[in-house]
Amino acid sequence: MGSLSPQESNINSSPTDMPSALDPVEFRRQGHMMVDFIADYYQNIEKYPVLSQVEPGYLRKCLPESAPDNPEPIESILQDVQKHIVPGLTHWQSPSFFAYFASNVSIAGFLGEMLSTGFNVVGFSWVSSPAATELESIVMDWLGNLLTLPKSFLFSGNGGGVIHGSTCEAIICTMVAARDQMLRQIGLDNIQKLVVYGSDQTHSALQKACQIVGINPNNFRVIKTTKSTSFALSPESLKLAISSDVEAGLTPLFLCATVGTTATTAVDPLDSLCQVAKYYGIWVHVDAAYAGSACMCPEFRHFIDGVEGANSFSLNAHKWLFTALDCCCVWIKDPSTLTSSLSTNPEYLRNTATDSKQVVDYKDWQIALSRRFRAMKLWLVLKSYGAVNLRNYLRSHVKMAMLFEGLVSTDRRFEVVVPRVFSMVCFRVSPSAAIIISDDEINVENCINEVNRKLLEGINASGHAFMTHAVVGGMYVIRCAIGVTLTEEKHIAMAWKLVQEHADAILMKNNI
């Protein structure tokens, strides 16, 4: 008699009394424990340095070299999280986090994520979980209406919305749609002639999208902006760039216009840019990743005036609309351009609902097949706070930015570099306030940039706040971006005090 094969022998030796990995009683116990752990984290968050102070490689020194063979209890896992992970976090939910743009969480966003993970349905096709698809279409219309987007962007007006993971994904998908539409006219062989336009303030997601979809690197136009337009893209410059490309025999394809640039929250003038684009027949995508959410307040809506001339529009609800990562809302006027580029129809996904063409299959609106039930978060945020409170939350951040801006203005050593538009203040130690021993204008700029760099380094090393920088028009500026849910006016006052203290030390040391 032959012995069992290793496979059979292993299978037969599996213990049948293994605990279920989704036992509801245990789920409840550990789930409650985790809720308390995270609630405690929020209650204690101000005790941690905002910017993590660890050194590269710290974690390999703390953790074992390989995965454990045997189960560890949740209690000791949570101890490890507290001991080894928390010190290595840069605390994005800290009320003194003013870096980059916020990526804010709320109770409703958190609960929505729990539900989404709990159900863990994969809504690639309508049939694979109808509620996931239908709720997404509905909340995207809801949010579109709150933004008073033109009806042509909504399902109710033959456009439509989809939730992507990121702006880069949104740009890739719309750029591919534009590319294929154009190549159908001019032939595949002309892919190397396609030109994409942005400004020197456009997010790097545009460059990355170009790299991915096969735009010739020589045909990515980074149009220079200046302080005279507050670093917004000038329609005249765009027109010049395009006409020069047309003269050179190239084919203008795609413009990414920005509402709220990363460096300074500049707003590109959509109306006149879309007119130029329309003349040359190029696709306009509006990237309102950060500032788009604010446009649900009537007083900010004018910043997207002209969006009716664009082909697609996106904002990151995971930045300033309380959903937590990830939730990039994308609207498109002609979804068929997207689906004709992104559709695949493998037999194993065929089903009656899809064949009927009466349903949306979101797999054809995005890169991946799989997709998380992100609409749940957005729905919970909209329901749990209501439009009125959401607007007020957004306004409270803007109000705090106004407060910070006011504080900067009271100290003559500082200047606000560009006018504040939303909830971010770009400021710096002013060259005029610092006596630098040089007659050379370039050297003055270099010196003052160095002073500001050191100032920011000092602020961040203190652990009491975290801000980041940008360089615009040759100026090194400090960005104070407000948008974390826990931030209150007192944190703004503390942050300003911190800036002043560090400025005192640096300017004194430099004999300024």
Next chain:
Amino acid sequence: MGSLSPQESNINSSPTDMPSALDPVEFRRQGHMMVDFIADYYQNIEKYPVLSQVEPGYLRKCLPESAPDNPEPIESILQDVQKHIVPGLTHWQSPSFFAYFASNVSIAGFLGEMLSTGFNVVGFSWVSSPAATELESIVMDWLGNLLTLPKSFLFSGNGGGVIHGSTCEAIICTMVAARDQMLRQIGLDNIQKLVVYGSDQTHSALQKACQIVGINPNNFRVIKTTKSTSFALSPESLKLAISSDVEAGLTPLFLCATVGTTATTAVDPLDSLCQVAKYYGIWVHVDAAYAGSACMCPEFRHFIDGVEGANSFSLNAHKWLFTALDCCCVWIKDPSTLTSSLSTNPEYLRNTATDSKQVVDYKDWQIALSRRFRAMKLWLVLKSYGAVNLRNYLRSHVKMAMLFEGLVSTDRRFEVVVPRVFSMVCFRVSPSAAIIISDDEINVENCINEVNRKLLEGINASGHAFMTHAVVGGMYVIRCAIGVTLTEEKHIAMAWKLVQEHADAILMKNNI
């Protein structure tokens, strides 16, 4: 004295007593409520039809036309979820879900997702949250070691791992790396000459990736497989296809080999495919989305023998490794190919750690800039169950598939269409068992396909189980894919009884 501008007036009218959207006390209360809601959902999950029975458009009829102006309490939101969302779900966590491939959840995966959302750090650069980056590198080495991947794929061997959202993203990124490496040799103008290879069993993600990265649609080779190789890609067929392309002056670029195809879990022979690929200098990506996890069991490891000849390898921990969506683990031998294609270095992200080149910045390993802290889930799953129990969980699913396979074999009306390899059984009502009034072989196949289509429709309409189909070699087959955490042997027995009952009805009706 002028009146206030609308903006100022709105801001000043914001209520200052608005409840915080992240009040820890309220967070705790609502969080506990949600844990109980989801625990109840799991306890009751067998009461719901597995495949949602709603009609397209059902949800618009239930929900208001626009977002509410005012907050709704969590209690009423949860009632809405129960009343309007749950009926529209296809329950992927139901123990009788055997469709597609599972996307399974566990307590540890769920808790990891909670932590990740709670912290909501954005680990695009090391500095933006060092623990997020370092934990990801560590757990990717841990998991790579559990799979006994060659050291060249691990950080400890100058390769490295990254967690993407989906296989499609993994294929896009590796294809772009391969594309750019090749174009640096042959010149940008030759992008239209690049050829990509897969089989007729390769996942549609490959086709989509080709569409996105700008591969000429005429240069996407879908190599036919046959039953004789159990629908695995034949190295000889690959060689023929490549050499014919070379003769035609084209440039072979990329092969996607699959370990565990979607239709039948076929395994492409990595070793000999990689040898062919090496000869022609083409990039090999191994897509082990579903079956890769099983390869941490020694008895399944041989299915990825030869992976040392590949350039990159991916598996979806969100399919069969209990992390919940999304968690696609990707290893790559030469990360510099990836980063040279995907890097962008905007000034606003510059920092000392990056400049030192001592750290990993995962933004340059993936499509998006933003990224969720997915490593937390994988870490918690590995720690909470340990390698021993994880292997046993995987084996328990395989064992249940063996059980189902055995049941099918006992009923002479049925046949197992291809040998079971992992935890999926492909079966159908056998043509030989059905007396069909036709001498024409093609008609027999058509008739039997129709019988099986109707059988599957009946099973799914019952709500008691959900399976999906594939068509291979002209045969319509029913796929019973086992992998949901809650599935036990009794559910397999019930599923088989359901299949038999529906077969009785259909075969009787057809006088068979």
